[in-house]
Amino acid sequence: EAQVTQNPRYLITVTGKKLTVTCSQNMNHEYMSWYRQDPGLGLRQIYYSMNVEVTDKGDVPEGYKVSRKEKRNFPLILESPSPNQTSLYFCASKIAGGTFSYNSPLHFGNGTRLTVT
């Protein structure tokens, strides 16, 4: 089954304790992206990757890191989490490259609800 898998689904941590949220897709998509969803703000892009070893900042990258060493994986790293990073996080992937990539839809994971105390 084609899917984007995020882990964990729920995570409670304390300020300053490094954490990683994993994301994996089995559709051979070039493009992957992380979003955070907050009430009233919709989805805001954190980082995205057009392909292996190619990453770029989205709208709200501060406090986050990503890496893309393999095509299928795109982990989100919080080196020193703070309470303002409490949010619902989504990983997504899609085809990229070529004219038709612009009308290909994003495939989303089920989300990771992070609480930082």
Next chain:
Amino acid sequence: AQSVTQLGSHVSVSEGALVLLRCNYSSSVPPYLFWYVQYPNQGLQLLLKYTSAATLVKGINGFEAEFKKSETSFHLTKPSAHMSDAAEYFCAVSFPPSGSARQLTFGSGTQLTVLP
């Protein structure tokens, strides 16, 4: 600047009534437009997309949307709401090759409540 705006963060309708969720975009080039739905505790799913083949686009679960270039709009409609339609709906826009490499920009979302 290229952007997408959803008017109304919350919309309530009675079961069986018309659903209308509004989306407007700002762009100097013809965009590709999408509607996504998010059910509670789930990720977003694609409802429908406009890619310039036809201005009236039909999606899943009886939803449709019409692209109106003169109004820069892509409103989502459904003739008769069901309780199962209660969810959050996101409009998203992608700008062809001259646009952003980020691929998609999302609106702020509209929470649809269906009243019995």
